[in-house]
Amino acid sequence: MTSYQTDVAVIGAGTAGLAAERHARQAGASTLLIDPAFAGTTCASVGCMPSKLLIAAADAAQTIREGAQFGLGAKPDVDGAAVMQRVRRLRDDFVAGVRSSIAKLPDGVAVTARARFDGPGRLLLETGDTVEARAIVIATGSSSLVPEAFSAVSDLVLTNESLFELEDLPHSIGVIGGGPVGLELAQALSRLGVDVTLFEGSDRIGGLPKAQSDSLYGALTREFPIHLNTEAEAAPDPDGVRLTWPGNSAVFERLLLAAGRPPNFQGLDLDRAGIELDENGAPVFDRETMQCSDSAVFIAGDANADRPVLHEASDEGTIAGRNAAAWPDVSRAVRKVPLTVTFTRPEAAVIGTLPENPDDCHTGVVDFGDQGRARAMGQAHGLCHVHATGSDGKLSGAALCAPGAEHLAHLLAWAMQCGLTATEVLDLPFYHPTLAEGLQTALRDICSQTGQAGPWQRDDDPLPGDLRGASWAGCTAF
Numbered sequence: 001m002t003s004y005q006t007d008v009a010v011i012g013a014g015t016a017g018l019a020a021e022r023h024a025r026q027a028g029a030s031t032l033l034i035d036p037a038f039a040g041t042t043c044a045s046v047g048c049m050p051s052k053l054l055i056a057a058a059d060a061a062q063t064i065r066e067g068a069q070f071g072l073g074a075k076p077d078v079d080g081a082a083v084m085q086r087v088r089r090l091r092d093d094f095v096a097g098v099r100s101s102i103a104k105l106p107d108g109v110a111v112t113a114r115a116r117f118d119g120p121g122r123l124l125l126e127t128g129d130t131v132e133a134r135a136i137v138i139a140t141g142s143s144s145l146v147p148e149a150f151s152a153v154s155d156l157v158l159t160n161e162s163l164f165e166l167e168d169l170p171h172s173i174g175v176i177g178g179g180p181v182g183l184e185l186a187q188a189l190s191r192l193g194v195d196v197t198l199f200e201g202s203d204r205i206g207g208l209p210k211a212q213s214d215s216l217y218g219a220l221t222r223e224f225p226i227h228l229n230t231e232a233e234a235a236p237d238p239d240g241v242r243l244t245w246p247g248n249s250a251v252f253e254r255l256l257l258a259a260g261r262p263p264n265f266q267g268l269d270l271d272r273a274g275i276e277l278d279e280n281g282a283p284v285f286d287r288e289t290m291q292c293s294d295s296a297v298f299i300a301g302d303a304n305a306d307r308p309v310l311h312e313a314s315d316e317g318t319i320a321g322r323n324a325a326a327w328p329d330v331s332r333a334v335r336k337v338p339l340t341v342t343f344t345r346p347e348a349a350v351i352g353t354l355p356e357n358p359d360d361c362h363t364g365v366v367d368f369g370d371q372g373r374a375r376a377m378g379q380a381h382g383l384c385h386v387h388a389t390g391s392d393g394k395l396s397g398a399a400l401c402a403p404g405a406e407h408l409a410h411l412l413a414w415a416m417q418c419g420l421t422a423t424e425v426l427d428l429p430f431y432h433p434t435l436a437e438g439l440q441t442a443l444r445d446i447c448s449q450t451g452q453a454g455p456w457q458r459d460d461d462p463l464p465g466d467l468r469g470a471s472w473a474g475c476t477a478f
């Protein structure tokens with residue numbers, strides 16, 4: 001048995017945990033990074049990267065399929081086994097990259113074990129070893145929810161952990177859950193020739209506002225059926241899984257569960273950590289310090305379920321690691337403008353803060369069904385709302401369903417983080433003909449609502465490109 005003593009112990013070697021350990025060590029603390037597998041992060045192994053690899057194959061198939069509208073005749077001939085092989089081959093490269101950085105950790109930092117709390121500042125490892133730490137970072141990530149209702153068909157159930165291991169694509173699949181995971185994978189599989197039906201228990205998909213959810217629903221249901229407000233029941237069938245829902249039933253070869261990803265708290269014995277837990281048993285924490293109450297415990301990444309996306313896991317790990325090393329001198333970080341992108345086609349994105357009451361803000365609208373570049377590309381579909389507050393029309397939030405939304409979302413997030421108003425963004429260059437040009441429509445809309453003149457209408461109009469008078473001209477983020 002080993003009794004480890006360290007300044008900072010980090011539980012979980014995912015994106016958040018790796019960042020936390022690195023930053024605690026760089027701040028001069030002794031560190032331990034504890035993980036049962038060091039599998040190379042959820043993102044690289046079973047999350048962001050393999051899903052985007054599958055989507056890339058689906059995009060290639062769809063480009064061929066959509067050739068007809070341009071006068072091109074061809075049909076995709078999908079070799080499912082080859083598709084899955086490429087997904088795994090490139091995925092393994094990404095994982096190898098993460099593992100090689102783990103291998104470069106200083107000797108003795110990485111400890112292979114599952115950890116649980118044994119008291120404030122104390123961990124018990126499944127190996128029987130113990131850890132005493134001045135501060136502890138919880139970075140245990142999240143896992144697919146597998147509702148009890150699907151236990152009778154568990155041998156045919158897939159999650160993001162098993163899907164990418166398939167040797168070949170199934171003929172048909174029922175997808176449970178219309179969040180980002182379900183939508184991205186359902187559309188990719190459908191475009192690769194799998195017969196897909198998706199079931200979403202609520203009236204919206206992608207966690208989007210109603211208008212963008214409706215717009216995305218309209219685009220996706222041209223490709224595969226989506227049943228909203230529907231929780232299907234599953235039963236074994238000689239040919240696979242029988243799903244039954246009001247008024248209907250169908251048999252699928254496989255079932256993909258994408259019903260949410262609760263934090264990995266099982267077996268962590270959080271009640272022994274000496275921290276305050278909320279009514280769901282999750283640690284109460286501060287988003288700007290990642291500190292749990294006023295304790296020496298910090299929580300980062302999907303484990304805190306606050307902003308469960310990759311770049312936030314990395315940022316939160318950084319904040320948690322630095323503060324764990326400095327504890328009790330904890331500093332507050334300024335968090336970035338929230339940004340999420342769902343890689344469906346069209347993509348969906350949410351940026352900043354959306355208004356609870358539309359009357360509280362100015363809202364500019366762009367209909368991508370009538371946008372020049374989108375029409376030229378044969379992808380004219382989508383709806384974008386840009387919100388602004390105050391009499392000056394400062395951008396505060398946006399929701400997009402649009403072709404190229406992954407890029408448009410970044411432009412809007414960067415503008416929001418720089419504190420720009422609609423009229424200031426309109427002073428920036430917009431190339432023609434681009435999808436970004438579409439945003440001008442929404443921005444002008446906001447200008448007309450605030451009474452702020454857009455460029456070319458002001459008495460003191462600067463010459464195009466002369467930004468010296470703009471309030472953000474000294475913005476250090478650029």
Ligand SMILES: Cc1cc2nc3c(=O)[nH]c(=O)nc-3n(C[C@H](O)[C@H](O)[C@H](O)COP(=O)(O)OP(=O)(O)OC[C@H]3O[C@@H](n4cnc5c(N)ncnc54)[C@H](O)[C@@H]3O)c2cc1C
Pocket residue numbers: 011012013014015016017034035036037038039041042043046047048049051113114115116139140141142160181264267268300301302303307308309310311313
């Ligand atoms: C299919 C899919 C696609 C996604 N696509 C995107 C995307 O395109 N863009 C994006 O931004 N985000 C995406 N995400 C989300 C993103 O992957 C996560 O937000 C991110 O990986 C979370 O990192 P993490 O460090 O919190 O968790 P993880 O990387 O999951 O790390 C947690 C670690 O904790 C370890 N652990 C758990 N319990 C214990 C314990 N008791 N003791 C020791 N170790 C423990 C685990 O073994 C694991 O190594 C996707 C997620 C999925 C599932």
Ligand SMILES: NC(=O)c1ccc[n+]([C@@H]2O[C@H](COP(=O)([O-])OP(=O)(O)OC[C@H]3O[C@@H](n4cnc5c(N)ncnc54)[C@H](O)[C@@H]3O)[C@@H](O)[C@H]2O)c1
Pocket residue numbers: 147176177178179180181182184199200201202204205206207230231232258259260261307308309340341342343
């Ligand atoms: N592109 C990206 O950035 C990306 C991609 C994938 C995942 N992620 C991250 O992973 C997180 C988890 O995504 P997710 O899609 O797994 O979860 P989610 O919680 O976002 O969505 C799950 C959906 O399943 C539905 N649901 C739950 N039980 C159901 C049932 N029995 N029948 C029908 N519907 C049911 C819920 O109503 C919900 O809409 C996301 O919040 C996101 O942050 C990000």
